[in-house]
Amino acid sequence: GIQVEQSPPDLILQEGANSTLRCNFSDSVNNLQWFHQNPWGQLINLFYIPSGTKQNGRLSATTVATERYSLLYISSSQTTDSGVYFCASWTSYDKVIFGPGTSLSVIP
Amino acid sequence: NAGVTQTPKFQVLKTGQSMTLQCAQDMNHNSMYWYRQDPGMGLRLIYYSASEGTTDKGEVPNGYNVSRLNKREFSLRLESAAPSQTSVYFCASSADRAPYEQYFGPGTRLTVT
Numbered sequence: 001g002i003q004v005e006q007s008p009p010d011l012i013l014q015e016g017a018n019s020t021l022r023c024n025f026s027d028s029v030n031n032l033q034w035f036h037q038n039p040w041g042q043l044i045n046l047f048y049i050p051s052g053t054k055q056n057g058r059l060s061a062t063t064v065a066t067e068r069y070s071l072l073y074i075s076s077s078q079t080t081d082s083g084v085y086f087c088a089s090w091t092s093y094d095k096v097i098f099g100p101g102t103s104l105s106v107i108p
Numbered sequence: 109n110a111g112v113t114q115t116p117k118f119q120v121l122k123t124g125q126s127m128t129l130q131c132a133q134d135m136n137h138n139s140m141y142w143y144r145q146d147p148g149m150g151l152r153l154i155y156y157s158a159s160e161g162t163t164d165k166g167e168v169p170n171g172y173n174v175s176r177l178n179k180r181e182f183s184l185r186l187e188s189a190a191p192s193q194t195s196v197y198f199c200a201s202s203a204d205r206a207p208y209e210q211y212f213g214p215g216t217r218l219t220v221t
Contacts, residue, residue: 004150031208041196041215048209086150088210096141096166096210098150 002027004089006099013077013106021072021102023087030091032063034072037084037101046072046085077106110134112213114199120219121189129184129216131199137211138204140182141166142174144195145215151198157182158204189220 003026013019023032034046047054047061049070054061058077063070074081084103090096112133121127133140138159143151153166157176171193173185182201186193199213 033209035212041217043198043212043215045209045211048207088151096153096156098152100150 002029002089002091002095002097004087004097004099006085006087006102008102009100010103011105013104015077015079015106015108017077017106018073018075019077019104021074021085021104023070023072023089023099025068025070025087025089025097028065028068028091029089032065032070032087032089034061034070035086035088036081037086039083043086074104077104079106079108082106112199112201112211114197114213114216116216117214118217120221121186122221123190125189126185126187127189127218128186129197129199129218130181131183131213132181133199133201133211134180135201135203135211136179137201138179139202140176141200141202141210142172142182142184143198143200144168144193145198146195154184154197186218189218191220194218194220 005024033048036044049063051065058075060073084101086101088098115130141156142154145151155174157163160179197216200210202210
């Protein structure tokens with residue numbers, strides 16, 4: 001089945017810094033989504049991005065499907081960005097695979 | 109528009125007890141999912157339902173049953189709870205046409221002692 005890797009596993013940033021999170025997947029996928037799990041456990045949709053680039057405020061994402069990776073950019077980080085960032089990829093309903101996550105701590 | 113709702117938020121069970129986790133969505137989505145999340149890990153798919161009246165196994169279905177009661181509701185049942193089922197359970201839904209993004213409920217934190 002599809003394998004999903006995320007890097008780095010942990011990241012500590014000073015408030016205001018920028019960061020890039022990476023998601024690699026082992027096979028071709030039709031769907032890719034980024035989530036933020038906040039410290040209270042809530043899963044928040046960030047981007048549904050099977051290919052191309054999207055931006056939403058300080059966050060943007062790029063997926064290069066042919067090279068099997070996706071990047072999440074966080075600019076001017078804030079303490080509220082802390083939490084775990086997951087990517088999930090799938091080709092069909094029964095093959096939804098979540099990566100292990102990147103744990104981000106933004107310190108003031 | 110509440111999105112995806114789940115009940116209960118918290119539950120403690122003793123080994124061998126049964127319970128049903130409830131999930132409902134008001135986005136008119138055909139597809140619904142149940143996941144579990146263990147500490148320090150990503151989510152793993154338990155069961156999914158591509159449409160009303162159909163259900164299929166995901167990655168970790170053992171010990172669980174599901175019912176797609178109607179288009180809105182998808183329940184997860186533990187017939188005989190085991191400590192290994194201690195986890196946080198998330199329900200999700202998605203449309204069956206692009207974009208296929210998944211929307212998640214707030215989760216149910218289940219402890220089996």
